Amino acid sequence: MAVQNKLANSSGKKLPFTVAIQTDGYKRLIQNTLANPKRAARFVTAITSAVSANPALQDCDAGTILSAGLLGEGLNLSPSPQLGQYYLVPFNDSKNHRKTAQFQLGYKGYIQLAIRSGQxxxxxxxxxxxxxxxxxxxxxxxxxxxxxxxxxxxxxxxxxxxxxxxxxxxxxxxxxxxxxxxxxxxxxxxxxxxxxxxxxxxxxxxxxxxxxxxxxxxxxxxxxIMSIEMERAITNDMTVQHEDGTAEFIESVESPVSEPVPTAPTETNQEPQETEVQEADFSDVLGE
Structure with a gap:
């Protein structure tokens, strides 16, 4: 299942994430994905707080924010910057003329996933x-x-x-x-x-x-020996999920990288490097 981002206001302009996530379409998507109403409500609160804490995320494509957030939620990790388990990182996508959010696993996220394996x-x-x-x-x-x-x-x-x-x-x-x-x-x-x-x-x-x-x-x-959760996390670390279900590999410690959009008021013209597009079934990551 791909996360669609076709919600727009009457002028055709895409809605900011803090508005889009409150629309009926996004609410249904989250509830259908997470199933548990309490979990869905907690996720909305956590992801909205994380976006609000980073001004650069406000301009990102709402669908990519939701995709990255649901990926973290599927791994039972928190988007809170204070916990450092995973981060929503804004990137300039000059090819498609937009800003996207990228899932980036923190080192504390690695530790959490390793501990859960029981190995x-x-x-x-x-x-x-x-x-x-x-x-x-x-x-x-x-x-x-x-x-x-x-x-x-x-x-x-x-x-x-x-x-x-x-x-x-x-x-x-x-x-x-x-x-x-x-x-x-x-x-x-x-x-x-x-x-x-x-x-x-x-x-x-x-x-x-x-x-x-x-x-x-x-x-x-x-x-x-990696658990299924750890394999998913490493595979999706530093990728952007697209509407068609593919995952674009933007940055890795194993290959040349592009850099996050700065959170300071000044903008950057940094463009992402050529990337490898990997096929990924996003619905597989969202399993309970």
Missing amino acids: YKKLNVLPIKEGELVQFDPLNEEIEVQLIQDARQREGAATAGYYAMFEYTNGFRKALYWSREKMESHARKYSKGYAAGKGYTFWEKDFDAMACKTMLRQLISKWS
Whole structure:
């Protein structure tokens, strides 16, 4: 089922999301998709709050906002920016002359989905501060650190690298360590906006959070047994859902990216890079 966005006012102009979501057509769509009236009402409240908190989302195509939101709801994740489970990210779609909303999974969303699988005995991702790393043995994947004990001092210290690990209940274990320099190189390679110092990319807003997500994605996507929920999340992470049911892959830590529309008053002329369109049955993501 594709999310249709044909609601318009008498002048033919598409309605803003905060208005469109209150129309009968959108209400029926949400209720039919989520089935449970209480869940549908909670979803409307949560997604409307998330859109209202980000001025740049106000101008996005309402159908893409709803598609991204229903995807997050189908994964039982919250759109609240404070929780950081997933984000609605506005993008300029110059090809179709519109702004669209993109589903972007946060690193806390990765953690939530991993915990639900019941497979993990341990799961951790942590910025390592300067002076803390004693050694990391990549062969045996063992790390030795001396953490700064004072929490305030540690928070203010510069980050030297990033560590992520998981251990299954059956004893299988995997760990990664990347230096800050390696992560910087990764960010510059896959984020054109960050490399150009645009000032509005997620890497520039919260480098450590993006680095933690990158570590978890590298670790989980390559080494873990993924649940159906995790597979759906990774497949749809950083995509825009279209009215015909296809998912357009806009940004990934694994391929060249375009960047979010800034939330500041100034607009950007940044255009998305050439993208790969992947067929996706959106109704499959919305199952209870």
